[in-house]
Amino acid sequence: MSLADALARGRSAAEARMLDRVRLYTQGDDVFDRETGETVPGAQTVLYEGQARVKPVAQASGEDAQAGEREVMLREIEVSLPWSTPLPSGVRVLPGSRVAVLAAEDPRMTGLVLWVTGAQYGSQATAWRLSTEDRS
Template sequence: MSILDATLAAGRREAEARMRDTVRLYTQGEDVFDRESGQTAPGPQSTLYQGPARIKGVAQSSGEDTQAGERELVLREYEVAVPWATTLPQGARLLPGARIEVLSSLDPRMAGLVLWVTGAKFADQATAWRISVEDRS
């Protein structure tokens, strides 16, 4: 093992030690309208990853106001780091629009938060897999 490989392995262990939140990364299918009840039900979900993560706000986040229908939203940017060796199910790709639900966190205000994936960063010399997300609440 080279010095670089040993350093990366140590860095990845340290990065994982800081992952104190638990998240579920999933895709959401199209909503389904039930003609009998007149209600729209959420489409099926497909879990891509569930496990430890570290969630942190992006320092230069603009907190941009935007309009969605008749409701005003503030978009806040975050970065979610999951273990570098995380793999997705066969044939799955992480695309914008996937969601990350915070299942548990030492910050009780985070539990239940749903974040929307806007992009992902890939690098062979990274200590974690970093996913760009936004809070659309």
Template sequence: MRDLGPFLARGRQAHEGLMGEQVRLYRQGEDVFDRDTGQTAPGPQTDLYGPGPARVKALAQATGTEEQAGERELSLRDYEVALPWSAPLPPDTRVLPGDRIKVLSSADARMVGLILYVKAAQYGGTATAWRISAEDRS
């Protein structure tokens, strides 16, 4: 069997060249209720990656679905987010459904500020990038 190391290294380097966005992957803590003020505040955020390079791509075959959330219509659109294969995670941490990815910068200014919700993370030793399935819930 051939040593795949050199081929994978070139593929990973080429894939990183396509990563035109800067993103932040984070976990949102549970909301906190303040009994004194009667207000609910967002919980703390834990950074998992970034800011760092990524490729954020809307999936062409996904048409999106309309969902009802309370009294509001919600459109769900699928995205694939590719991070560098070597992107570090904090020790003993795995990306979980519900974690969030915020687009910090992009050549497409309409994407800046977009928050995507992680659906699944794909791992693989022969991948050229670390791919995360996510959805836009706007």
């Protein structure tokens, strides 16, 4: 079997395990509306929406952090997207991008918003993996 055949089979197997649905996006800065006195979330730019595999990183021990006056636990979660996921021309996924879990086999994950901390690239990978953290 050639390398190309092995990669094709591995990518197909990886996609078969992608039972969750996510939206990968960037979000503009929030804007304060002086008339209503409310903060309006910035505009979202959707980079990808579709199948994915969302799973906690093995042996990740969450890290306590301060967010304003609130204590939060940062948990590492790996999001795998199909290796062939297209991105708009010239766009790279950078830390601070977000992943919203739209649907999941585990319904407790639906509605999670994860913050991208890194993206892994590789021509011999079976999936495109994003390192994220749950900041709740």
